[in-house]
Amino acid sequence: MHSMRDVAIVGAGPAGSTCARYLARAGHDVILIDKEEFPRDKPCGGGFSSDIIDEFSYLKDKTDEFLDGICKVGILHSPNRRISLHSRVEMAVALRTKFDAALFDAAVEAGVNTRQKSFVKGVQIKKDKVTIHLSSGDQIDCKAIVGADGVNSIVARKTGLNKMWSTKDVTPCRVSEIPVEQKEIDEMYSKERRYHFFANFNNLPGYGWIFPKLKTVNVGIGVMGPKATGLPMLFQRFIGFLEYKGLLPLNSDISAAKGAIVPTGGTIDRTSCERCILMGDAAGMVNPLTGGGIGYAMQAGRIGAKVLSKHLQEDNLSKDALKIYDELWRAEFGHEIGPLKLVQRLFTSSFTSALFEIGSRDDELQKMVASVMTEMDESKPSTSSIAARALLVCIREAFHLRKS
Incomplete structure (x- = not known):
């Protein structure tokens, strides 16, 4: 068995595989550990900004392996279903089985060692190394560890960085990838592949979505923690509603529906400690409004790899040295998450219908809101600019001013 790895990464999703690839390309000895065997499925919408493919250019040669299309028009529906906001904001869609496998394969191609079907049951951070204990009885020693192991991260718990999420900070979801004939998808969602978000379905704080893909339609619904009871029944009601509206074929097959938990309450206070x-x-790197986090995860993976590579070379993996990781990811994208949490509160409050009414009267505001719903859009407006625009629309309507 290998005596000492430079870095062990727990979790081979978008964050872990991206981090592993960058570290391996920098010449480090990396092992990527996951409890599943790839390819594996993950309950998720599978929608992300197409900017990811440009930003992580090595994915361009792999689009045939994972890309299921580009949805070109987003539609956001009000809780009372009377108002729908439309905007042209492109979103790439993929099956997570294929997308995550492509990222995993890219890491392996870069020279990353892997350990699949391996459950981590313990993590010990020592003065000179980290020891990882597997359920098989094996142990792995490394100089640093990366916790990319999801919302129930054992690395976060064992290091004390996050013992447990509060109920109010998570959104339980129900998701299904529904098989649909391509001809029917074209008829229901047009060649532009219109995707839909539904605010507060059944008057519960949360969101529903429909993402049309190549041969499937991904449908999901999430309800904020304190109100998330009876989710399977609510999901069936959502499916029935979509069938009635002609957005799904009658008697759609939802036998593959799965549950998931998304950390939508914002990021944890600290994402680094000694050697970790x-x-x-x-770490809670998720858009609180939509539950999307693929783009954030990959950005964090790249930033984390650069930080660890530098400090491995300097032989300094102290808590103080790794603080820079927190600073860098917060500067690159973390500053968006707090304001988005405020938007989430507005969109799950009693003011939601009023917000839709305001938005229906202004094309520019619709574009701004639609942009916020996507990941990694460089033109994404700030929360303050959205609030300012909404105020402008209210004043304009009140005084019958000309549109600007």
């Missing part, structure tokens, strides 16, 4: 960093869902 956290990323992705393990």
Whole structure:
């Protein structure tokens, strides 16, 4: 068995595989550990900004392996279903089985060692190394560990960075990838592949979505923790509603529906400690409004790899040295998450219908809101600019001013 790895990464999703690839390309000895065997499924919408493919250019040669299309028009529905906001904001869609496998394969191609079907049951951070205990009885020693192991991260718990999520900070979801004939998808969602978000379905704080893909339609619903009871029954009601509206074929097959938990309450206070960093869902790097986090996870993976590479070379993996990781990811994308949490509160409050009414009267505001719903859009407006625009629309309507 290998005596000492440079870095062990727990979790081979978008964050872990991205981090592993960058570290291996920098010349480090990396092992990527996951409890599943790839390819594996993950309950998720599978929608992300197409900017990811440009930003992580090595994915361009792999689009045939994972890309299921580009949805070109987003539609956001009000809780009372009377108002729908439309905007042209492109979103790439993929089956997570294929997308995550492509990222995993890219890491392996870069020279990353892997350990699949391996459950981590313990993590010990010592003065000179980290020891990882597997359920098989094996142990792995490394100089640093990355926790990219999802919302129930054992690395976060064992290091004390996050013992447990509060109920109010998570959104339980129900998701299904529904098989649909391509001809029917074209008829229901047009060649533009219109995707839909539904605010507060059944008057419960949360969101529903429909993402049309190549041969499937991904449907999901999430309800904020304190109100998330009876989710399987609510999901069936949502499916029935979509069938009635002609957005799904009658008697759609939802036998593959699965549950998931998304950390939508914002990021944890600290994502690094002695010889350890956290990323992705393990750190709460998720858009609180939509539950999307693929883009954030990959950005964090790249940043984390650069930080660890530098400090491995300097032989300094102290808590103080790794603080820079927190600073860098917060500067690159973390500053968006707090304001988005405020938007989430507005969109799950009693003011939601009023917000839709305001938005229906202004094309520019619709574009701004639609942009916020996506990941990694460089033109994404700030929360303050959205609030300012909404105020402008209210004043304009009140005084019958000309549109600007």
